[in-house]
Amino acid sequence: QKEVEQDPGPLSVPEGAIVSLNCTYSNSAFQYFMWYRQYSRKGPELLMYTYSSGNKEDGRFTAQVDKSSKYISLFIRDSQPSDSATYLCAMKKGGSYIPTFGRGTSLIVHP
Amino acid sequence: EADIYQTPRYLVIGTGKKITLECSQTMGHDKMYWYQQDPGMELHLIHYSYGVNSTEKGDLSSESTVSRIRTEHFPLTLESARPSHTSQYLCASSAPDRGGDTEAFFGQGTRLTVV
Numbered sequence A: 001q002k003e004v005e006q007d008p009g010p011l012s013v014p015e016g017a018i019v020s021l022n023c024t025y026s027n028s029a030f031q032y033f034m035w036y037r038q039y040s041r042k043g044p045e046l047l048m049y050t051y052s053s054g055n056k057e058d059g060r061f062t063a064q065v066d067k068s069s070k071y072i073s074l075f076i077r078d079s080q081p082s083d084s085a086t087y088l089c090a091m092k093k094g095g096s097y098i099p100t101f102g103r104g105t106s107l108i109v110h111p
Numbered sequence B: 001e002a003d004i005y006q007t008p009r010y011l012v013i014g015t016g017k018k019i020t021l022e023c024s025q026t027m028g029h030d031k032m033y034w035y036q037q038d039p040g041m042e043l044h045l046i047h048y049s050y051g052v053n054s055t056e057k058g059d060l061s062s063e064s065t066v067s068r069i070r071t072e073h074f075p076l077t078l079e080s081a082r083p084s085h086t087s088q089y090l091c092a093s094s095a096p097d098r099g100g101d102t103e104a105f106f107g108q109g110t111r112l113t114v115v
Helices: none
Strands: A011-014 A019-025 A030-038 A045-051 A054-058 A061-066 A071-076 A085-093 A105-110 B004-007 B010-013 B019-025 B031-037 B043-051 B054-057 B076-078 B087-094 B104-106 B110-114
Touching: A011 A019, A019 A085, A019 A105, A030 A061, A045 A054, A045 A061, A045 B104, A071 A085, B004 B087, B010 B019, B019 B031, B019 B087, B019 B110
Parallel strands: A011 A105, B010 B110
Antiparallel strands: A019 A071, A030 A045, A030 A085, A054 A061, A061 A071, A085 A105, B004 B019, B019 B076, B031 B043, B031 B087, B043 B054, B087 B104, B087 B110
16 A cells, blocks of 8 residues: 555546545654645646644645545635646655655646 | 756667766755656655765665765766666755755756667
8 A cells, every 4th residue: 555645637627616636645654744736847846835734725725634534635726727737745754854745636627 | 936957858868878867956955856757656766865975765766876965966877778767857955954844846857768
């Protein structure tokens, strides 16, 4: 079993939809949770960074962590075609500098 | 935008050739990393460095080697390229520890094809 599971998609939604992207994990030692966005032929860029359980909001993006269920989510409101990319979840144990990545979910927002 | 640069962006090379993928960052980050990424698959850590003269192998076995002679420079070398090395290679760096809040900045990647 992989430490981090993420459905690769693709997930196709119409412009304006609310998008929900999810990851599950098996290692309860993970304390830091991140979402990266990767456009085609580019490197990943950090979108959201959360510590422990709870919600964090940044503009149209909301990251949610449920440590009891070992489940994290990224919500995108009012999705735009420019949001079309691969979204990778990543997580780190306390005291570690090295994240474990999911395989990424490909999101397509069509006009 | 992150100041981390990878060259070349694309490379097609013959089997058996020696290649070096360059990675430089101007942010003064002490930690640097090399990841391998195949389409639709996870990023796999192949090498990392916590500072000058410090290098470690990552989780994914790799025939490549790295060096860290200067803080800003972390090149990756393949002594004899093989078709199985065809992949995207991503370099990243992160700042000194701020209580766990260490964001990794990625370069644009080098897409390597070995024919």
